[in-house]
Amino acid sequence: MEVLQRFFDSILNIIKVSGFASLGWQNYVMIAISIFLIYLAIKKEYEPLVLLPIAFGMLLVNLYPSLMAAPSYELQTVTDYIAQHGAASSAYPIIEQAGVQYYQIPSYGGLLYYLYQGVKLGIYPPLIFLGIGAMTDFGPLIANPKSFLLGAAAQLGIFITFIGAILIGFTTKEAGAIGIIGGADGPTAIFVTSKLAPHLLGPIAVAAYSYMALVPIIQPPIMKALTTKKEREIVMEQLRPVSKLEKIMFPVVVIILVALFVPDATPLVGMLMLGNIFKESGVVDRISKTAQNELMNIVTIFLGTTVGATATGAVFLTPKTLGIIALGLFAFACGTAGGILFGKLMCKFTKGKVNPLIGSAGVSAVPMAARVAQKVGQEANPTNFLLMHAMGPNVAGVIGSAVAAGVLLSILQ
Amino acid sequence: MDKFQLSVTVLLTGLVVVFVLLLVLIIAIKIYSTIVSKAQSKRENKKKAAIDALNKSKEPDLTVIENTSDAEADEGGISDEIIAVIAAAVSSMYPQSSYTVKTVKRAKNTRSAWSTAGLLESTRPF
Numbered sequence: 122m123e124v125l126q127r128f129f130d131s132i133l134n135i136i137k138v139s140g141f142a143s144l145g146w147q148n149y150v151m152i153a154i155s156i157f158l159i160y161l162a163i164k165k166e167y168e169p170l171v172l173l174p175i176a177f178g179m180l181l182v183n184l185y186p187s188l189m190a191a192p193s194y195e196l197q198t199v200t201d202y203i204a205q206h207g208a209a210s211s212a213y214p215i216i217e218q219a220g221v222q223y224y225q226i227p228s229y230g231g232l233l234y235y236l237y238q239g240v241k242l243g244i245y246p247p248l249i250f251l252g253i254g255a256m257t258d259f260g261p262l263i264a265n266p267k268s269f270l271l272g273a274a275a276q277l278g279i280f281i282t283f284i285g286a287i288l289i290g291f292t293t294k295e296a297g298a299i300g301i302i303g304g305a306d307g308p309t310a311i312f313v314t315s316k317l318a319p320h321l322l323g324p325i326a327v328a329a330y331s332y333m334a335l336v337p338i339i340q341p342p343i344m345k346a347l348t349t350k351k352e353r354e355i356v357m358e359q360l361r362p363v364s365k366l367e368k369i370m371f372p373v374v375v376i377i378l379v380a381l382f383v384p385d386a387t388p389l390v391g392m393l394m395l396g397n398i399f400k401e402s403g404v405v406d407r408i409s410k411t412a413q414n415e416l417m418n419i420v421t422i423f424l425g426t427t428v429g430a431t432a433t434g435a436v437f438l439t440p441k442t443l444g445i446i447a448l449g450l451f452a453f454a455c456g457t458a459g460g461i462l463f464g465k466l467m468c469k470f471t472k473g474k475v476n477p478l479i480g481s482a483g484v485s486a487v488p489m490a491a492r493v494a495q496k497v498g499q500e501a502n503p504t505n506f507l508l509m510h511a512m513g514p515n516v517a518g519v520i521g522s523a524v525a526a527g528v529l530l531s532i533l534q
Numbered sequence: 535m536d537k538f539q540l541s542v543t544v545l546l547t548g549l550v551v552v553f554v555l556l557l558v559l560i561i562a563i564k565i566y567s568t569i570v571s572k573a574q575s576k577r578e579n580k581k582k583a584a585i586d587a588l589n590k591s592k593e594p595d596l597t598v599i600e601n602t603s604d605a606e607a608d609e610g611g612i613s614d615e616i617i618a619v620i621a622a623a624v625s626s627m628y629p630q631s632s633y634t635v636k637t638v639k640r641a642k643n644t645r646s647a648w649s650t651a652g653l654l655e656s657t658r659p660f
Contacts, residue, residue, distance in 0.1 A: 266564055269559055273552045276548070276552050280545040280549060283545070284545060296541075
């Protein structure tokens with residue numbers, strides 16, 4: 122009989138601690154959302170490298186919230202401890218409160234809590250930038266430095282959205298984090314959000330990466346609405362070849378100037394340029410390959426999974442998330458429009474030598490935004506090849522959004 | 535500072551700083567690109583001038599002696615194609631030096647062509 126009783130007690134205990142008893146309705150909704158995101162990542166291939174870990178992290182944390190639990194301490198009086206265990210312990214520190222001695226017994230945090238420290242402390246996004254730098258050819262930008270202006274103009278979305286978010290009722294720090302979605306740069310968005318509004322990390326990361334995947338759908342209507350067919354047909358002159366020395370000097374010059382002007386942008390731009398000098402120097406091929414492959418992949422797994430794991434039901438299922446998703450789209454649209462309008466201006470000043478479509482690539486989202494510029498340009502003029510011209514503003518956009526992030530951090534932090 | 539003021543401040547500061555910094559970068563890149571391309575074109579011109587001067591001065595600069603028979607054979611016995619191949623082989627062995635092929639002679643066969651190639655391959659790094 123005693124065995125049976127123990128058996129029932131054990132079963133009851135397992136049921137009590139199981140997810141069926143501990144999860145709320147919000148967790149189940151989030152599980153459904155995460156499965157939908159997994160579907161989008163696999164079937165529709167929406168930024169699968171990032172969206173899949175995010176979605177799965179979201180699934181894990183809503184099934185077992187303790188995965189993200191922070192470490193804590195439990196206090197037990199020394200006398201109680203000795204009564205229970207029959208002897209004193211030297212493993213735990215003793216603290217005294219109101220004349221009573223307590224053991225400080227630690228309980229460790231969940232697995233994802235520890236991995237999440239890389240996001241919280243701003244470590245992963247710069248490491249991702251290291252890999253991006255090692256993969257990026259800044260040649261088109263060096264050949265045509267005016268592209269930098271388009272990369273700057275496309276940051277308009279960040280600042281306009283910041284105002285929009287404040288008007289809707291977000292706090293200034295939250296508005297800064299939401300605005301950076303307009304930079305169309307995932308690591309930058311995560312970096313800024315982890316510093317300004319860590320509680321919004323889940324919704325902002327999902328919005329940023331989803332919209333980056335939707336660039337081919339979001340941008341073309343705006344590009345066509347703001348340009349005439351004649352402008353879209355403009356064929357640009359071939360870019361000049363860039364020497365190796367110029368490419369090697371680029372990261373050094375950029376980081377010196379950026380770090381001196383906007384020190385808060387140094388972690389992102391610094392690592393971007395470090396990765397780039399690895400690539401361009403040609404003497405550390407092994408390191409360059411590691412930065413763009415193994416390291417980047419490992420960090421992407423940690424970053425995606427733990428960012429997804431911040432999206433618990435209680436945080437994600439709020440009206441704020443809807444606001445973030447709407448504002449994110451607005452930010453993308455404004456950034457694209459800013460780039461195109463400035464492209465038109467440059468077209469006027471250069472007497473028709475610049476195709477305004479390349480301005481849309483200034484929103485970062487490398488290389489998707491440049492591909493979209495190429496595609497829309499080719500629709501208007503099948504013999505036109507804008508890809509390399511659009512890569513200039515595209516990589517300038519990465520530097521531009523990192524600088525904009527530095528500005529936001531220096532004002533709002 | 536109220537929210538409206540802060541919004542305008544962020545908008546203005548953000549855009550101005552981003553534009554100014556990127557403008558500074560444009561200027562910096564233009565300056566160093568000009569310096570680099572000028573320096574490189576100067577170096578190339580110097581090289582060209584040196585090669586021209588060398589070619590003009592004395593015709594036979596570097597006498598190339600290649601493997602051929604013990605008896606001195608003039609180029610008349612060898613086709614132009616073979617001479618071109620020998621010149622190309624010499625050029626690939628001594629890429630830095632400028633030379634003119636003056637005579638082609640067969641050297642004494644002390645080592646087979648394969649062992650010479652192997653020797654060159656293993657000593658190239660030094």
